[in-house]
Amino acid sequence: MKNIISNINxxxxxxVRLGIMSVLMVNEYADFTSLKELLGVTDGNIASHxxxxxxxxxxxxxxxxxxRKPNTRYSATKxxxxxxxxxxxAIENLLNQTQSKQ
Amino acid sequence: xxxxxxIKDLREIKQMxxxxxxxxxxxxxAGVFAGCYAIxxxxxxxxxxxxxxxxxxxxxxxxxxxxxxxxxxxxxLILAIGVLVLAIGTAVFLTTRKAQKNNEKIWDNTSKRLLxxxxxxxxxxxxxxxxxxxxxxxxxxxxxxLIFYGLALIHASKYTFGDLRSLGYSNMILGLIATQxxxxxxxxxxxxxxxxxxxxxxxxxxxxxxxxx
Numbered sequence: 001m002k003n004i005i006s007n008i009n010x011x012x013x014x015x016v017r018l019g020i021m022s023v024l025m026v027n028e029y030a031d032f033t034s035l036k037e038l039l040g041v042t043d044g045n046i047a048s049h050x051x052x053x054x055x056x057x058x059x060x061x062x063x064x065x066x067x068r069k070p071n072t073r074y075s076a077t078k079x080x081x082x083x084x085x086x087x088x089x090a091i092e093n094l095l096n097q098t099q100s101k102q
Numbered sequence: 103x104x105x106x107x108x109i110k111d112l113r114e115i116k117q118m119x120x121x122x123x124x125x126x127x128x129x130x131x132a133g134v135f136a137g138c139y140a141i142x143x144x145x146x147x148x149x150x151x152x153x154x155x156x157x158x159x160x161x162x163x164x165x166x167x168x169x170x171x172x173x174x175x176x177x178x179l180i181l182a183i184g185v186l187v188l189a190i191g192t193a194v195f196l197t198t199r200k201a202q203k204n205n206e207k208i209w210d211n212t213s214k215r216l217l218x219x220x221x222x223x224x225x226x227x228x229x230x231x232x233x234x235x236x237x238x239x240x241x242x243x244x245x246x247x248l249i250f251y252g253l254a255l256i257h258a259s260k261y262t263f264g265d266l267r268s269l270g271y272s273n274m275i276l277g278l279i280a281t282q283x284x285x286x287x288x289x290x291x292x293x294x295x296x297x298x299x300x301x302x303x304x305x306x307x308x309x310x311x312x313x314x315x
Contacts, residue, residue, distance in 0.1 A: 018111055022118035027211075030122065034211060038122050088115065091108045098105055 007090035009083055011056050016041055016049045021084045024059065024076035031073045050074060058083065125212040125262045127204060129196035130311050133303025136189035140295035143185040144288055150177055175235065185295075200311070212261065220258035224250060244287030248277030248294045263310070269302045 012018055019039045023030050030038075036046050053059040058080030063072050076084070120126065154174065201208040227250020231243050252274025259266035273294045280290035 015111075015114065018115055019118050022115045023122040026119045026123040034122075037207075038118065088112070091112060095105060095108055095112075 007086050008094070009087040009090075011053065011058065012084065012087050014049065016046060017053060020046070020049060020053060020074075021058070021076065021080065024074060025081065025084060029062070029073045029075040031071060035074065053080070123212065123261070125216045126310075127197055127201035127206050127208065127213075128216075128262050129193065129200045130303050130306030130309070132189075132193035132196040133299045133306060135192040135196070135303075137296045137299030137301075137303060139185050139188045139192075140299065141292055141297075143181055144292040144296065146181055147178060147288060150174070150181075175240075179235075216258055216261040219261055220254050222254075223257050224254040227251065227254065241284035241287055242281070244291045245277045245280035245284075248273050248280060248290065250277075251294070252277060263306065265302075265306060265309070269298060272298055 012021060016039055020035060023035060023038055032043075032046070035050075036043065039046065050059060050061075054061055058077055060075050060077050061072060062075070063070065065071065151174075198208050207213075227246065230250065231246050234240070234243050234246060252270045252272070255266050255270030255273065257270075259270060276290060276294045276298075280287060280294075283290070
């Protein structure tokens with residue numbers, strides 16, 4: 001039981017961060033605007049969550065220019081992918097356990 | 103006590119993964135329409151052939167195309183393009199409508215990706231069919247169209263409803279079978295582009311569209 005709880009990752013423990021990681025898991029990369037539109041939150045909100053994920057090394061930021069306009073795109077790092085998968089597995093485990101207890 | 107939250111989390115993860123990578127506004131009804139156009143097209147083609155009184159001109163041998171044959175080829179080509187334009191037009195119209203109804207964007211990364219991945223194998227197939235036409239290998243055109251269309255669907259299914267894959271496999275296999283019955287090309291074409299589309303379209307409509315209306 002202890003093991004399972006320790007796999008629940010605090011870094012993902014927020015709706016917006018879960019959303020960002022979900023998008024980046026199935027896409028090679030995503031830019032700021034599409035992330036914002038998909039999740040339906042404000043610029044500042046999403047920026048702070050991306051920064052938090054970047055700090056722990058789960059999200060990689062690439063800045064470039066497309067048609068001379070600055071474009072920032074985000075992708076999930078290898079450790080981000082691994083830990084997110086562990087996180088989902090931990091949630092599923094937890095739900096299964098409580099279900100079988102009832 | 104946290105169970106509710108975690109169940110919600112999982113649901114949201116799944117939804118976000120689907121919404122960001124797959125184009126889900128594709129209309130099932132469009133498939134039904136495309137199938138109907140295809141069958142009407144085949145009936146028209148049959149009538150043209152009957153009026154010519156000779157259906158053997160669509161043969162395997164690379165024959166010297168005489169004037170009558172050339173006229174037939176042009177009529178068939180116009181017919182095929184007509185069916186294609188109608189089918190795509192209806193699909194675009196119905197899909198746009200469905201997207202608007204669900205408040206989804208019609209032109210975003212997912213739809214772009216879907217179109218590129220659908221039309222690149224299909225375009226190659228289209229050109230290859232024109233090459234068959236060029237060499238007078240008429241009877242291989244119908245199987246070839248089915249095979250390439252099937253491959254295009256299989257390829258595109260990763261970017262929209264996964265169910266599209268089954269339609270792709272059905273058309274691809276049908277096309278391969280059709281290569282062994284070259285005199286019945288039109289019938290195979292009617293089954294693949296007509297019947298399969300209608301059956302699949304109704305199934306998709308029931309599964310995804312009806313409960314939302």
